[in-house]
Amino acid sequence: MPSTRPASSSNALAISDSGVPSEFTHSAQGTSLRRILRLPALVFFGLVYMVPLTIFTTYGVVTQLTGGRTAAAYVITLLAMFFTALSYSAMVKKYPIAGSAYSYTSLSFGPSIGFLAGWSLLLDYLFLPMINYLVIGLFLNIAFPQVPAWVFVVATIGVVTVLNIRGISSVSSMSNLIVGAQVVFVLVFIALAGKHLLGVEALDLSAPWLGDGSQVGFLPLIAGAAVLCLSFLGFDAVSTLAEEARDPRRDIPRAIVITTLGAGALFILLALVSQLVFPGSAFKDPEAAAGEVMLQAGGRFLEMFFTAAYVAGAAGSALASQASVSRILFSMGRDGILPRRVFGVLSARYKTPTTAIVLVSLISLLAVVIDLTTLASMISFGALVAFSAVNLAVIKSHLFDGQPRSGADLLRYGLLPLVGFALIVWLWTSLSLLTLGIGLAWFAVGLAYLAFHTRGFSHKAPEVQFSEPL
Numbered sequence: 001m002p003s004t005r006p007a008s009s010s011n012a013l014a015i016s017d018s019g020v021p022s023e024f025t026h027s028a029q030g031t032s033l034r035r036i037l038r039l040p041a042l043v044f045f046g047l048v049y050m051v052p053l054t055i056f057t058t059y060g061v062v063t064q065l066t067g068g069r070t071a072a073a074y075v076i077t078l079l080a081m082f083f084t085a086l087s088y089s090a091m092v093k094k095y096p097i098a099g100s101a102y103s104y105t106s107l108s109f110g111p112s113i114g115f116l117a118g119w120s121l122l123l124d125y126l127f128l129p130m131i132n133y134l135v136i137g138l139f140l141n142i143a144f145p146q147v148p149a150w151v152f153v154v155a156t157i158g159v160v161t162v163l164n165i166r167g168i169s170s171v172s173s174m175s176n177l178i179v180g181a182q183v184v185f186v187l188v189f190i191a192l193a194g195k196h197l198l199g200v201e202a203l204d205l206s207a208p209w210l211g212d213g214s215q216v217g218f219l220p221l222i223a224g225a226a227v228l229c230l231s232f233l234g235f236d237a238v239s240t241l242a243e244e245a246r247d248p249r250r251d252i253p254r255a256i257v258i259t260t261l262g263a264g265a266l267f268i269l270l271a272l273v274s275q276l277v278f279p280g281s282a283f284k285d286p287e288a289a290a291g292e293v294m295l296q297a298g299g300r301f302l303e304m305f306f307t308a309a310y311v312a313g314a315a316g317s318a319l320a321s322q323a324s325v326s327r328i329l330f331s332m333g334r335d336g337i338l339p340r341r342v343f344g345v346l347s348a349r350y351k352t353p354t355t356a357i358v359l360v361s362l363i364s365l366l367a368v369v370i371d372l373t374t375l376a377s378m379i380s381f382g383a384l385v386a387f388s389a390v391n392l393a394v395i396k397s398h399l400f401d402g403q404p405r406s407g408a409d410l411l412r413y414g415l416l417p418l419v420g421f422a423l424i425v426w427l428w429t430s431l432s433l434l435t436l437g438i439g440l441a442w443f444a445v446g447l448a449y450l451a452f453h454t455r456g457f458s459h460k461a462p463e464v465q466f467s468e469p470l
Helices: 039-050 052-056 059-066 070-094 101-109 111-143 149-166 168-198 219-232 237-244 248-277 286-334 354-368 372-399 407-428 433-453
Strands: 021-025 032-034
Touching (some): 039 052, 039 237, 039 286, 052 248, 052 286, 059 070, 070 219, 070 248, 070 372, 101 286, 101 372, 111 372, 111 433, 149 286, 219 248, 219 372, 372 407, 372 433
16 A cells, blocks of 8 residues: 655644644645635535536537436436545545545555546546637637637636636635626526416426436436536545645535535526426527527526626636646646656745646647537546546545444445445446547556556556655
């Protein structure tokens, strides 16, 4: 098992007078992130990462795929995500450090497997900011056709980069504003949709669950649930801020569970209302189905309001996702699995991983030339690999590494993560061949890099060093 011994006193965790950890210093080279985030900020970060309105990105596609049962598909996805969220909560209590699935898997199964898990996780984290920039360019180009989409993409990347370099407090402040704006839109949408539904004579409340008959059986629901995993890429991002939370062992697990359940409930509610307002699955353009729903519910005003709120949400998600992936790159660089002099250093002024932030921004420029379908395919594979690894890491670290094995432990650290792993594998079976092909190719590149880094696996990969007493 990787070393988890406490570091010397000079590298130990600093404790404030109130007993709250004030600073975490990594044993690799004295690098530390600022502990300033409390529970509300962590929850808002997770929610803005997930984008409350992200349901409308794939709403039309999933509605057609499931035969008008998007709400039911969300219930299945939420169930799988909830068990996985519990696993993330268990791991962050044990290892309250940045790195998410990479760190947890490294400390449970060893640095080589940890690197492969982190590499897979990078697939969705690297491209999630890009997909947001792409959507922003598309929507704003529709609103302002005289301005090329790439101008909006590049401008947004620049603003997001500056805010992330300035520090997590800037990200947190913007997250609060963006979530607030989307909450206002959700309230307006539900109010106008409710007014519309009051005028419907034969309202069928069972339609969102039974569908319109165009797709029957359980398999279409599972296929839709697999696509909807993209909506939940956010609860795990909260764990990447473990070294910037005031009380990570208490607040990070709570934030993960609250974010997962809160967002899941909101997704289901919005899907239900949308399907009642616009029954069935016959859209003029499935990729723009949200516009048809908004026109039906509140006319042109609601459609324009939706565009503004959706673009704001996409910008917020880009802001939060860039912050998360830069911290994963920083964690991997700090441990030496990526070049330490490049990725494992912080800005002297802002205490942020500036090099990693700028690199993610440069990669995100591909949003100017890449298409939405390819990006979505890249993201799903990495997320499911990481979720699977974290579920298994709970079992390994809590039950098979000399820990007490009471009945409660067997339930909490054995059965629950095993159920989460089984549900994630179940969703895997519904991924498209394109997604699997891209994901396996990315995994192969990571395996080749690891082989090069360890000289044909003859040397051990760098270990995660955890300086807080366990």
